[in-house]
Amino acid sequence: MDVAELKARAQRRKLIIQGLIIAVTALAVYGAIQSAKVNLSALGLTSGFGFLERSTGWSYSFSLIDRDISDSYARTLTIGFLNTLFVGALTIVLSTIIGFLIGTFRDSRNPALKTAATVYTQIFRNIPLILQGIFWYAIMIHLPGPRQAMSLSDGVFLSNRGLMVPVLNLPLVVALVLVLIMIAAVFLLRKARIGIFQSAIAWVGLLVLLLLVASGLYVPTGESVFSWPELKGLRFVGGLTISPELLVMIIAIVLYGSAYIAEVVRGGLAEVPKGLIEAGEALGLNQRAIWSRIKMPMALRTIIPPLGNQWIFIMKATTIGVAIGFSDLFYIVSTSITQSGQTLELIAILMGCFLLVNFSIAQFVNWLNDKLKLKAH
Amino acid sequence: MATVAMLGNFDWKQFKRRAFSTPANSAITIIVYAVLLWLVWTAINWALFNAVWSAEDVEQCSKEGACWSVIDARYRLILFGLYPFDEHWRSTLACLAIVGTIVLSCFPWTWTAKRLSVIWVVGFAAYYLLMEGGLLGLTQVTTDQWGGLALTLFLFSSVVLIGMPMGLGLALARRSEMPVLRTFASLVIDLIRSLPLLTTLFTAAVVMPILLPSWLEGDKIWRVIIAFGLFFACYQAEVLRGGFQAIPKGQFEAGKALGLTYWQILGRIVLPQVFRHALPATINNVVVTFKETAIVIIIGFFDILASANAAFGTPEWAPYYLEVLIFVALIYWVFLFGLGQYGEYLKRRMKVAER
Numbered sequence: 031m032d033v034a035e036l037k038a039r040a041q042r043r044k045l046i047i048q049g050l051i052i053a054v055t056a057l058a059v060y061g062a063i064q065s066a067k068v069n070l071s072a073l074g075l076t077s078g079f080g081f082l083e084r085s086t087g088w089s090y091s092f093s094l095i096d097r098d099i100s101d102s103y104a105r106t107l108t109i110g111f112l113n114t115l116f117v118g119a120l121t122i123v124l125s126t127i128i129g130f131l132i133g134t135f136r137d138s139r140n141p142a143l144k145t146a147a148t149v150y151t152q153i154f155r156n157i158p159l160i161l162q163g164i165f166w167y168a169i170m171i172h173l174p175g176p177r178q179a180m181s182l183s184d185g186v187f188l189s190n191r192g193l194m195v196p197v198l199n200l201p202l203v204v205a206l207v208l209v210l211i212m213i214a215a216v217f218l219l220r221k222a223r224i225g226i227f228q229s230a231i232a233w234v235g236l237l238v239l240l241l242l243v244a245s246g247l248y249v250p251t252g253e254s255v256f257s258w259p260e261l262k263g264l265r266f267v268g269g270l271t272i273s274p275e276l277l278v279m280i281i282a283i284v285l286y287g288s289a290y291i292a293e294v295v296r297g298g299l300a301e302v303p304k305g306l307i308e309a310g311e312a313l314g315l316n317q318r319a320i321w322s323r324i325k326m327p328m329a330l331r332t333i334i335p336p337l338g339n340q341w342i343f344i345m346k347a348t349t350i351g352v353a354i355g356f357s358d359l360f361y362i363v364s365t366s367i368t369q370s371g372q373t374l375e376l377i378a379i380l381m382g383c384f385l386l387v388n389f390s391i392a393q394f395v396n397w398l399n400d401k402l403k404l405k406a407h
Numbered sequence: 408m409a410t411v412a413m414l415g416n417f418d419w420k421q422f423k424r425r426a427f428s429t430p431a432n433s434a435i436t437i438i439v440y441a442v443l444l445w446l447v448w449t450a451i452n453w454a455l456f457n458a459v460w461s462a463e464d465v466e467q468c469s470k471e472g473a474c475w476s477v478i479d480a481r482y483r484l485i486l487f488g489l490y491p492f493d494e495h496w497r498s499t500l501a502c503l504a505i506v507g508t509i510v511l512s513c514f515p516w517t518w519t520a521k522r523l524s525v526i527w528v529v530g531f532a533a534y535y536l537l538m539e540g541g542l543l544g545l546t547q548v549t550t551d552q553w554g555g556l557a558l559t560l561f562l563f564s565s566v567v568l569i570g571m572p573m574g575l576g577l578a579l580a581r582r583s584e585m586p587v588l589r590t591f592a593s594l595v596i597d598l599i600r601s602l603p604l605l606t607t608l609f610t611a612a613v614v615m616p617i618l619l620p621s622w623l624e625g626d627k628i629w630r631v632i633i634a635f636g637l638f639f640a641c642y643q644a645e646v647l648r649g650g651f652q653a654i655p656k657g658q659f660e661a662g663k664a665l666g667l668t669y670w671q672i673l674g675r676i677v678l679p680q681v682f683r684h685a686l687p688a689t690i691n692n693v694v695v696t697f698k699e700t701a702i703v704i705i706i707g708f709f710d711i712l713a714s715a716n717a718a719f720g721t722p723e724w725a726p727y728y729l730e731v732l733i734f735v736a737l738i739y740w741v742f743l744f745g746l747g748q749y750g751e752y753l754k755r756r757m758k759v760a761e762r
Contacts, residue, residue, distance in 0.1 A: 048587035055591070062618040069617045139425045140432055142439035149443070156743040157736045158701035161712055165732045172728070346603035352705055360605060367613065377614050380606055388601040 066374065073371065081372050082107075088369060090357035091275045103366060107376075110362030111383050117279050117358060118345040118387070124280070125287030125344060126337070132288060133295025134321070147292065154289035160350050163282040167354040170274045176265050185258045187266065193277050194259035197270035198241075200248050208240055275356035279348070287344045294340060298333035299325055331402055338395030342388045359383055454733075468727070477727040478734050481718040485735065488554015488714045490538075497545065498557045501537040504530050505560045513749055520678070527568050534561065550628050554709035556738065562632060562700045562710070567693060569636035574643025579673075581644060582651060592644075599641040604699055605706075607634050612706045631706065635696075642692050650685030651677070687757065690750035694743055701739070711735055 070077060082104040089099050093109045094116055101109075135147035154162070171190055174180065179189035187194040198205050215236055219229040259269030302325050310320040351358035363380045367373050426436040457472025461479050468474035478485075487498040508530030511517055517526055538557065541547035553561060580592035599607060611634030616624050624630075654677055662672035682689075704712045715735045719728040 044585050048585050051587050065620040066617050141426050142436040146439050156740045158698045160701045168728045349603045349605040385601050
């Protein structure tokens with residue numbers, strides 16, 4: 031047998047194997063469709079997305095926008111998706127900030143900070159997230175009622191109905207615009223190359239000015255800029271109430287997520303070559319300058335890819351909402367399945383939403399990674 | 408051992424220099440240590456000094472201390488769920504078999520493909536025989552009566568046992584020269600990794616019965632274990648991919664030049680090195696899997712978390728929910744912290760070996 035013959039034989043074998051894979055997959059898909067038809071007709075269900083128009087007739091714990099018990103499935107699922115995005119985004123931002131802080135402490139020279147940060151990560155990383163969620167929720171619902179609410183500071187109350195905080199007495203859109211302007215101001219002030227102290231003053235000045243203008247334009251006469259929570263009878267009125275479910279979601283996911291991100295940050299900081307830090311010390315830079323000008327910029331390049339994985343992980347972790355009654359997308363989908371029986375369609379929607387979000391996060395992380403690459407090479 | 412050695416070598420001079428270098432730094436050191444000490448003191452007071460330990464003394468329980476009576480009274484429910492009371496010794500032995508398997512596979516002399524697979528298959532078989540019974544005069548106990556820590560350990564060990572070969576298969580398929588196989592493997596891996604575990608398990612538990620003909624449906628617990636195993640395998644495939652990338656291409660070519668077949672090259676040259684490179688990441692994956700088993704409570708399994716909920720589910724024990732949850736958290740913590748520290752130790756050891 032010559033070489034050409036052997037090669038041709040190997041080629042044939044590969045083709046046959048691949049053909050078999052395609053055939054088996056096609057057969058499995060065909061079989062699944064057939065048995066789905068049989069099983070669904072036995073249950074008296076029709077497939078299709080027509081049910082999205084029907085009204086649900088059930089209620090759930092949390093929504094960012096107006097909702098009603100007679101909402102359609104489409105609207106209810108949208109609310110669930112918004113809730114997942116909202117909690118995901120909020121916990122990603124908070125976990126990242128706290129994670130960077132704790133990770134920096136773990137890398138700190140001060141032994142006390144190091145110990146505290148290590149204890150933090152070792153506790154919150156090594157207990158399942160869902161157990162932490164159930165733990166905080168159990169504590170939350172055993173808190174005293176509104177009449178005996180714990181007052182954490184002026185106008186901030188904690189009770190089994192959630193956390194009550196003062197809030198700007200402005201329409202939601204105006205408040206959002208304000209927040210966006212203030213975030214943009216941070217970046218503009220950083221570009222302006224003035225000292226950190228001056229920029230802080232400028233930022234606060236801008237905030238006060240905008241608040242005065244906004245309250246002049248939008249707050250009804252005779253009311254104050256802030257709405258304060260007050261106990262009236264059996265419940266609180268005014269202010270903003272963060273529901274127990276949302277609060278527990280935030281606490282549990284942020285503690286867990288930040289412990290993981292802290293490990294990522296510590297790993298990144300540890301990879302920075304020692305010589306660079308010593309060079310900084312030799313130049314007479316202080317510790318803060320070494321951290322912000324040498325260590326962090328260098329470490330970020332190793333931190334970003336695993337950090338992106340953590341963000342995707344946190345997004346997926348929002349599904350624990352179902353264990354504590356927070357109406358995230360998974361909660362809404364699984365309730366919809368029990369109520370409507372449209373299992374296949376609803377699971378497809380659930381998967382589609384998660385693929386979309388996680389794909390977007392991955393794209394964003396890639397973009398960030400490209401931006402941070404060392405330009406000189 | 409390591410901690411003792413570290414205490415012996417503790418560098419007091421460096422500690423002083425770093426803790427009290429500037430007035431601000433000294434203030435931070437003192438405040439942080441004071442807060443930590445206060446936290447530890449409060450915790451010890453609550454959990455040990457003011458605690459009530461036995462189930463008979465439950466009337467003495469107060470707000471100041473932990474009421475461990477609830478654990479004393481309900482630990483069997485937490486550990487073994489609804490398993491028949493008289494057969495609890497079987498559950499105990501079965502749990503020990505799994506824990507023994509995990510501990511054994513931490514010793515480097517077991518690290519050959521043959522020994523590891525023998526240890527895991529034997530450990531798992533011992534567990535299954537003890538729990539299920541029906542042989543050797545043991546009465547049969549079906550899986551729906553399994554629960555608590557025993558069920559958690561069962562899920563964990565079967566997921567790892569099924570997931571390891573599946574992960575290797577996926578990793579190999581992804582590196583294959585056949586485009587169809589390669590695309591198929593990448594699709595599966597990327598899809599499962601982008602979805603929450605809960606979605607995958609939920610699909611296995613609820614959606615699969617619709618898609619499968621009734622003769623193929625099987626038990627819910629096995630459907631969930633296979634789906635969980637697939638989830639483990641997809642992450643493990645990525646871990647192994649990193650290991651494969653560390654092997655120079657010349658080694659494959661050298662093997663081919665010697666006239667070895669594909670499987671001989673893999674089994675004798677490449678895979679032993681791949682597993683060595685991928686070991687710390689593999690342990691990390693195993694740790695994460697153990698932690699994630701807690702999620703099965705949502706799809707209706709009576710795992711340790713569900714049995715904990717049941718333990719304080721009666722009016723008598725309802726006030727002591729914290730004690731039960733802390734007890735379960737401690738069990739998880741000891742397992743996970745131990746395995747994690749072991750992974751860190753291995754990573755350090757391998758770094759030293761590479762130098």
